[in-house]
Amino acid sequence: xxxxxxxxxxxxxxxxxxxxIVFFRSGVEERIKSSPEALPAQPEPSAPKLEKTIKVxxxxxxxxxxxxxxxxxxxxxxxxxxxxxxxxxxxxIKGSKKGLISPLPPETKLRELYLTPGxxxxxxxxxxxxxxxxSGSSAEISTIxxxxxxxxxxxxxxxxVFILVEGRERETLGGHIxxxxxxxxxxxxxAD
Amino acid sequence: xxxxxxxxxRVRFPPPPNLISKSLINELSGWKKRITFLAGFFLxxxxxxxxxxxxxxxxxxxxxxxxxxxxxxxTIVIDPGHGGLEPGAKGRFGTLEKNISLAxxxxxxxxxxxxxxxxVILTREEDVDVSLxxxxxxxxxxxxxxxxxxxxxxxxxxxxxGSETFFLSMEATDEEARRLAYMxxxxxxxxKGISGENQDEIKMILWDMAQTAYLNQSSILAESIQNxxxxxxxxxxxxxxxxxxxxxxxxxxxxxxxxxxxxxxxDEERMLRSEDFQSRIAQAVYKGLENYIAQSSExxxx
Numbered sequence: 001x002x003x004x005x006x007x008x009x010x011x012x013x014x015x016x017x018x019x020x021i022v023f024f025r026s027g028v029e030e031r032i033k034s035s036p037e038a039l040p041a042q043p044e045p046s047a048p049k050l051e052k053t054i055k056v057x058x059x060x061x062x063x064x065x066x067x068x069x070x071x072x073x074x075x076x077x078x079x080x081x082x083x084x085x086x087x088x089x090x091x092x093i094k095g096s097k098k099g100l101i102s103p104l105p106p107e108t109k110l111r112e113l114y115l116t117p118g119x120x121x122x123x124x125x126x127x128x129x130x131x132x133x134x135s136g137s138s139a140e141i142s143t144i145x146x147x148x149x150x151x152x153x154x155x156x157x158x159x160x161v162f163i164l165v166e167g168r169e170r171e172t173l174g175g176h177i178x179x180x181x182x183x184x185x186x187x188x189x190x191a192d
Numbered sequence: 193x194x195x196x197x198x199x200x201x202r203v204r205f206p207p208p209p210n211l212i213s214k215s216l217i218n219e220l221s222g223w224k225k226r227i228t229f230l231a232g233f234f235l236x237x238x239x240x241x242x243x244x245x246x247x248x249x250x251x252x253x254x255x256x257x258x259x260x261x262x263x264x265x266x267t268i269v270i271d272p273g274h275g276g277l278e279p280g281a282k283g284r285f286g287t288l289e290k291n292i293s294l295a296x297x298x299x300x301x302x303x304x305x306x307x308x309x310x311x312v313i314l315t316r317e318e319d320v321d322v323s324l325x326x327x328x329x330x331x332x333x334x335x336x337x338x339x340x341x342x343x344x345x346x347x348x349x350x351x352x353x354g355s356e357t358f359f360l361s362m363e364a365t366d367e368e369a370r371r372l373a374y375m376x377x378x379x380x381x382x383x384k385g386i387s388g389e390n391q392d393e394i395k396m397i398l399w400d401m402a403q404t405a406y407l408n409q410s411s412i413l414a415e416s417i418q419n420x421x422x423x424x425x426x427x428x429x430x431x432x433x434x435x436x437x438x439x440x441x442x443x444x445x446x447x448x449x450x451x452x453x454x455x456x457x458x459d460e461e462r463m464l465r466s467e468d469f470q471s472r473i474a475q476a477v478y479k480g481l482e483n484y485i486a487q488s489s490e491x492x493x494x
Contacts, residue, residue, distance in 0.1 A: 063349050101348045136281040136289070136346025137358070137451050141435055171324065171438060174281075175274055176343075178438040 052077045056088045056154045059146045059190060060100035066138070067191040068146060069100055081157055085121060086113045092150050103142035105131055111167065119159035120182050121151050127166050135174025144177055145189050152185035160184055264492060265485055267311045268304060269336040271439065272297035273343035273449075276321030281346035283461035289344040290319065292464050296452060297342045299474035304481070328442035332402070338413065338484075339447035340477065341439055344464065346456035353460055355421035355473075356451045359410035360403045360441065361434035402444040409446035409488075416487070417450060417480030424476040425453075450477060 054077040059068040075087040089110050095102035109126035116122070129143065148161040160182035164170070170179045272294040274280035280289030294316070301312045313334050315327040322330075331339045345356065403410070414432040440447045452473045453460040463469040 061348055063351055066347070066349060066352065103348055136454070136456065137343060137435070137437075137449070138345050138347035138349075138352060138356070138454075139281075139456075142348060175278055175324070176435075176437055176439075178436045178441060180438075181436065183436075 054084070056084070056091070057150070058088065058092050059149045059153070060092075060096040060098075061103050061142045061146065062100055062191065065191060068142070068149060068189050069191050071096055071098055071100060081155055082113055082115050085115070085151055085155055085158065086110060088150055088154060089113065089123060089147065092146060101142075103139070103146045104129060115158065119157055120162055121155075121158045121160070122162045122164055123147060123151070124164040124167055129165060130173055135176075137176045140173050140176045141189070143173065144179075144183060145186050148183040149185045149187065149190065153187075265310065265337040265488065267313065267334055267336050268338045268340065268481075269313045269315060269331040269334060270297045270300055271315040271327050271331075271339065271341040273341060273439075275316050275319055278321060281344055281455045283346075283455040283464075284458050285461055285465075287455055287461050287465055289346075289455060292344045292452075292455070292470070293342045294319065295467075296470050296474050296477075299471050300340075300342070300477055303474055303478045307478070308482070308485070324439045325442060327439050328402070331447075332442070332444050336443070336445050338481070339440075339443045339445055340417075340481070341437075341447070341449040342477075343449060343451050345451035345454045347454060348456075350457070352454045353457050354425045354427040355418065355453060356433055357414040357418040357421065358433050358435050358437060358440075358449045358451070359414045359447065360407060361436055402442050403440055403447060406444070406446045410440075410448055412487070413446050413481075413484045414448040416484040417448060417477055420476040420480040420483075421450070421452070421473070424472060452477075 053074040055072050056075055057070045058073055060071055061067075062069045073088070073091045075084060075091065077084070079087075092102070093104050093106065093108050093110065095104075095106060104125075105128050107126075108128040111124040111126055112122075113124065114122040131139070144163065147163065151158045151161050162169075162182040163173075163179050165173075165179075172179055272290070274290035274293060276290075278290070280293070282288055297314055298317070301314060304310055304312050311334075313330065313336070315330050316322045327341070328339075345352070411432065411434075418432050437449050440449060453464055455461050455464065
């Protein structure tokens with residue numbers, strides 16, 4: 001009698017172990033890249049929240065030095081990378097809380113965000129992203145790289161960013177920077 | 193002591209197994225890049241030689257001006273940014289980028305023609321729409337030796353002032369690398385003359401790669417022009433910048449894009465409206481150009 005029981009128990013145990021392994025392994029790829037300088041060495045023990053959050057670093061333009069500056073935001077962590085990336089972009093559109101310049105007009109809508117297996121994020125904005133009076137190279141560069149850097153910096157799985165407007169590929173936003181290729185992040189534009 | 197160090201460098205331990213695979217992968221991907229780059233070059237030059245067989249454009253038939261500076265630089269294409277329905281940046285007092293870029297370009301053309309025996313061609317001479325690809329095409333069809341795109345900047349920053357000179361930054365994507373690898377393996381397809389979409393796609397790749405061969409010279413030209421603009425504006429050197437500008441991608445010669453000043457700054461907008469200031473900018477760009485030509489002809493003599 002014990003032989004059969006032991007077999008069942010053993011089987012159950014192995015199943016449990018596999019379950020535990022799967023549970024922990026599945027999170028590995030979706031882990032958010034944490035940068036030592038941007039995040040405190042030890043997360044402060046805060047009051048328990050209902051929702052688990054993670055910190056992301058967004059990039060806004062500074063009036064002082066023409067560079068992109070980091071600003072942290074907390075977003076809900078218990079969702080897919082695509083959803084987290086969407087939240088990050090929504091936060092970027094909402095603008096800075098520290099008085100930095102947001103290179104995306106507040107009326108811009110994030111229409112969709114896709115992620116290819118090759119690591120290219122397709123970010124689809126409403127036409128509001130194109131500012132008629134501000135179509136200079138500097139403005140275009142800030143707009144594009146605040147988006148590209150904010151995605152590539154936080155999410156390991158996003159290697160490149162392709163910007164779409166109203167669901168379509170555009171040549172440029174305002175006659176300067178080539179949108180027909182995916183962008184690699186450019187950290188030269190970021191303040192130390 | 194030095195002996196010991198010398199010995200130490202000589203001794204090489206075999207890398208642990210996981211390192212071997214990593215370095216092997218790195219090397220392989222490095223080769224992949226090199227091969228695709230070579231393939232791109234080959235494709236570009238083969239198409240270039242094909243196009244040379246066609247009747248030459250009128251610009252080539254114009255008697256070639258004698259050039260005291262250099263024999264290699266004969267034709268300069270100046271590209272006044274925007275135009276027609278696309279006004280570009282707009283200043284607070286209603287100044288439009290397209291008008292300023294054209295005014296400065298015309299002045300630059302005049303100064304070059306007056307001082308150097310060079311052929312100067314503008315991508316547009318009036319307020320008309322010209323696509324970004326056609327601007328590059330005009331340079332290539334006229335066998336331009338230098339390409340200068342003239343723009344006026346605008347920024348979200350109220351403090352943004354002065355000039356910036358850009359040249360292209362570009363990195364081939366994996367997708368393009370695959371496409372080029374395919375073309376390399378099927379070279380017959382190029383000669384057969386593929387019809388329709390495929391041909392367009394190949395052309396696109398070749399266009400997109402044209403500028404990569406000239407990035408080094410482009411950076412020297414950019415620096416030379418930026419130096420002169422810095423002394424005009426009395427600004428400290430912010431350095432030249434790189435960005436993936438669409439208009440520069442397809443140009444098959446050293447090419448730069450000059451953002452002469454900021455229309456988003458009311459003071460600079462006011463200055464940009466004056467003919468005198470436009471002339472001074474054109475003069476500064478010309479000086480930068482002249483220095484570059486002198487520099488390159490000296491290198492040619494060696």
